[in-house]
Amino acid sequence: MLRVDKLVKTYKTGDQALKAVEIDIPEGQVLALIGPSGAGKSTLIRCINRLVEPTSGKVYLGDVELTGLSSAALRRERRRMGMIFQEYALVERLTVMENVLSGRLGYVGFWRSFLRKFPQSDVDEAFRLLDRVGMAHMADKRADELSGGQRQRVGICRALIQDPALLLVDEPTASLDPKTSRQIMRLICELCKERGLAAIINIHDVALAQMFVQRVIGLRFGAIEFDGPPEGLTPDVLTSIYGEEDWEATIEKVEDGEEVAAQ
Amino acid sequence: MTDTAFDVKSRLGQPWKKPPFVKRNWLRWILILGFVAYLIAAYMTIDVNWSRVYDGLERGKKFVLAFTNPDFTSRSTDIWGGMIESILMTIAASVVGIGISIPIALGAARNVAPLPVYLICRGIIAISRALQEIIVAILLVAIFGFGPLAGFLTLSFATIGFLSKLLAEDIESMDKTQAEAIKASGARWTQWINYGVQPQVMPRLIGLSIYRVDINFRESAILGLVGAGGIGATLNTAFDRYEYDTAAAILLIIIVIVMALEYLSGVIRARVQ
Numbered sequence: 459m460l461r462v463d464k465l466v467k468t469y470k471t472g473d474q475a476l477k478a479v480e481i482d483i484p485e486g487q488v489l490a491l492i493g494p495s496g497a498g499k500s501t502l503i504r505c506i507n508r509l510v511e512p513t514s515g516k517v518y519l520g521d522v523e524l525t526g527l528s529s530a531a532l533r534r535e536r537r538r539m540g541m542i543f544q545e546y547a548l549v550e551r552l553t554v555m556e557n558v559l560s561g562r563l564g565y566v567g568f569w570r571s572f573l574r575k576f577p578q579s580d581v582d583e584a585f586r587l588l589d590r591v592g593m594a595h596m597a598d599k600r601a602d603e604l605s606g607g608q609r610q611r612v613g614i615c616r617a618l619i620q621d622p623a624l625l626l627v628d629e630p631t632a633s634l635d636p637k638t639s640r641q642i643m644r645l646i647c648e649l650c651k652e653r654g655l656a657a658i659i660n661i662h663d664v665a666l667a668q669m670f671v672q673r674v675i676g677l678r679f680g681a682i683e684f685d686g687p688p689e690g691l692t693p694d695v696l697t698s699i700y701g702e703e704d705w706e707a708t709i710e711k712v713e714d715g716e717e718v719a720a721q
Numbered sequence: 722m723t724d725t726a727f728d729v730k731s732r733l734g735q736p737w738k739k740p741p742f743v744k745r746n747w748l749r750w751i752l753i754l755g756f757v758a759y760l761i762a763a764y765m766t767i768d769v770n771w772s773r774v775y776d777g778l779e780r781g782k783k784f785v786l787a788f789t790n791p792d793f794t795s796r797s798t799d800i801w802g803g804m805i806e807s808i809l810m811t812i813a814a815s816v817v818g819i820g821i822s823i824p825i826a827l828g829a830a831r832n833v834a835p836l837p838v839y840l841i842c843r844g845i846i847a848i849s850r851a852l853q854e855i856i857v858a859i860l861l862v863a864i865f866g867f868g869p870l871a872g873f874l875t876l877s878f879a880t881i882g883f884l885s886k887l888l889a890e891d892i893e894s895m896d897k898t899q900a901e902a903i904k905a906s907g908a909r910w911t912q913w914i915n916y917g918v919q920p921q922v923m924p925r926l927i928g929l930s931i932y933r934v935d936i937n938f939r940e941s942a943i944l945g946l947v948g949a950g951g952i953g954a955t956l957n958t959a960f961d962r963y964e965y966d967t968a969a970a971i972l973l974i975i976i977v978i979v980m981a982l983e984y985l986s987g988v989i990r991a992r993v994q
Contacts, residue, residue: 507905536907547902551920560916564907571912613902620906 459485459656460506460624465515467501467680475501477680478515483624488650488657490667490688493677494700499660500544502677503626506658507539508532519624537564540617540655542646544629546609548601554612555597558584561619580619587615591645607638614646618653625650625657632662639663643670664691787965788973796959796967803955804974807941810873810951815934817873818880823926825881826888833892833918842885849882854940858949869950876937876944884933891925892918927993931986935979942975 460483467476475498483489491499504510506517508524517524524535540561548557562580563571570576576584588594591611601609610630617625630646631639643659647670650657661667667674668688676684676691676699683699684690693705743749793800828834828842857878861871895918903917945953952971959968 509901509905533907533909536905539905541902541905543898543902545898547898549899549903549916549920550896551923552916556916560903560908561906563903563909563912563916568909568911568915571908572915616902616906626905 459483459487459520460658461516461518462502462506463516463518465502465505465517466513467498467505467510468513475680476505476512476515479677479680479682481675481682481685483656483658486650486654486656487673488647488659488671489673489675490671491658491660491675491677492662492664492667492699493683495662497677498680499677500628501680503541503628503658503660506626507536507541533564537620538623540620540622540625542610542613542617542625542627542630544632546606546613548604548609548612548616550600550602552601553597554588554593554599554601554604555584557601557612558588558615558619561616564620583619584615587618588612590649591615606634607642610634610638610642611645614642614649618649622655625655625659627657627659629660629662631666639666640669647671664696784965784969787969790966791970791973792964792966793970796955796964796970799955799958800952800967800971800974803945803952803971806869807938807945807951807953810869810876810941811934811938814873814876814880815930815937818877818937819884819930819933821877822881822884822888825885826892827914827918829885829889830892832895832897833914842889846882846885846889849878850886852878854879854944855947858944858947862948867948867950872941872944872949872951875949876940879940880933880937883936884929887929888922888926891922895921924990924993928986928990931982931989935982935986938982939975939979942971 460481462479462481464478464480465476466474466478468474479498479502481489491502493499501510505512506519506524508527512525515525519535519538522535524532527535549560552560556574559571559574559576559580562576566576566580585594585597588597591614593608593611593615596604596608596612601612604612613630625646627646631642634642643661643666646657646659649655659667659671668691671688674684674686674688674691675682676695678699684695696705697703741749743752825842825845828838829846831839834842854875858871858875861874865871865874899921900913900917903913908916941951942953942956945951945955946957948954952975956968956971959965959971
């Protein structure tokens, strides 16, 4: 469904953020991307929807090669890739509803969006999604009035209303407390399952990733260090991704986590 | 961890001072002494003729005393007409100026506009800011003749330099991720500006616009001195005839209007947060 082929990103400063990364993601697979800060996780998902222009290599979404598209065609393809951000990236001074509907901007013309006259089907879908994440009663609140967890729920709705085939998720839980983090991760993974979406989730919290995803890719210095099921993350593997540390505690925590989650 | 040679024991008990901005001692002292010497020399060149000041005090006193007895009535038609003209000039120039400023501000923000557009828009702003209002007004009076049209055009032109520059700087310092999120949804450029950029800069745009209305009104009182219409023309005539009481009345009206605008600005900005 998504194929990343020898993707290279070299920044102007000369830093090579990605070194010939190759990933193949089948339909409906939720994948966690782990690795230390600066390993190129954010760059990788931004190169997929070309918020960051890759230096070389190709990205295919279905049969479409994203890397060669003109700006108009790229806009059309971006509709098929919903993105969820670290720190939520809601437009703070817009209402919850406007933020969710902004996910439809790729589908409606300028004047309709300017006058906030979205098609009724979009408005209905927005309310359905907000209701699904438990935020429907907040529709007319401004985004800066919400708590972190609430904002991320709105961010999820904004991504889903695009009717995407793929979710690009950048550190969704980085600024949330442990409980909210789990709720958000669970919500994202449930929604992916409900809708048959594939997802790439950048995440710092290895234990949290192991709890929810089917596949983990470990990135270090812009190259893939590990690609396999979450059970494959042994202390040795984590050392190869992050460097030397005592990993037993992290893996312990996973079991704790699963107990809590099961309750 | 990084500086292993650091010896904590010998450092303890000693005071800590912020490292000076200019590290070389002698250079720092030369700069300080040079500045003080320049300041003293500069003040010594100011030549004050104290007997002239003493004579002038009398005239100043008359002027100030006129404020206790402003004359609103004897030139009321002139004052009224000038005020209406000034207010019309202010509103028309602010609307036109702000309307033109917004697209130029977008063009002059490096994170929104491509380089050629950026350079052109920055150029327009630089020209508008380089030419002082009075100079523009004199030129426009020469072209369009005496009257409020020249004043209106001058103020519109000056508004562009002011508002575009400050708005562009606000756009440049906006939160990138909010705008990025809108772009990621497949929005076109206009939608991206409308959803990702505009909400972020709206409070600043409104604040600056009201402030510019305020400036334009005050400027309209000055522009009359060079024949560009407005209350300034009336004020100028009053001064020429030594009618300080009428001049005081005009100044009082200007002060009241500016204060009212200031109050209004506070109310509106509190609402648009």
